[in-house]
Amino acid sequence: AQSVTQLDSQVPVFEEAPVELRCNYSSSVSVYLFWYVQYPNQGLQLLLKYLSGSTLVKGINGFEAEFNKSQTSFHLRKPSVHISDTAEYFCAVSERNAGNMLTFGGGTRLMVKP
């Protein structure tokens, strides 16, 4: 079985500051890793994903994430946030060859302040 832990339930940050949202996972097999963003009262939108290859993955809206196999982490970063980045962010994992079954973390609420 796999699990995902998002270490911070809320992250307040000032506009134009850098931000890191932390995600750790556990799994006994190789995995795919995902970050989704959810704006209020909306569905989830894919930010980026790691499937294989380069451990640094770039996504939409200036976000990037780095896969660290030894630390089983997939932290999300942005060098300079905007007010519009205020949202809920979910880290998720699926096991390779397991039929696209996602396991989600509890989410991190990013609050960007002016």
Place this chain on the structure above:
Amino acid sequence: DGGITQSPKYLFRKEGQNVTLSCEQNLNHDAMYWYRQDPGQGLRLIYYSQIVNDFQKGDIAEGYSVSREKKESFPLTVTSAQKNPTAFYLCASTQLSGNTIYFGEGSWLTVV
């Protein structure tokens, strides 16, 4: 435009009533999913289907039922047996040969 359409966006239900949430996709995806999201929490899998006329229980299937009569449709019925149905419900889909799941805009269900 291709996508996943959920309806209604907001639904109110009296206790003891069954309600059905609609999910339609025109992406020609094989697999479809229903997730439940409670405020401030992550998503939990209710049911999924990888092929027409077949579906499997997820982690929290009790009090819910689904059908998959057509590839593009995967309705979810919240029955009166579901004790705490007030939540945000998300439908999703993917190609079985793919590796990314896409989500609809969600439906709010409130029991009054």
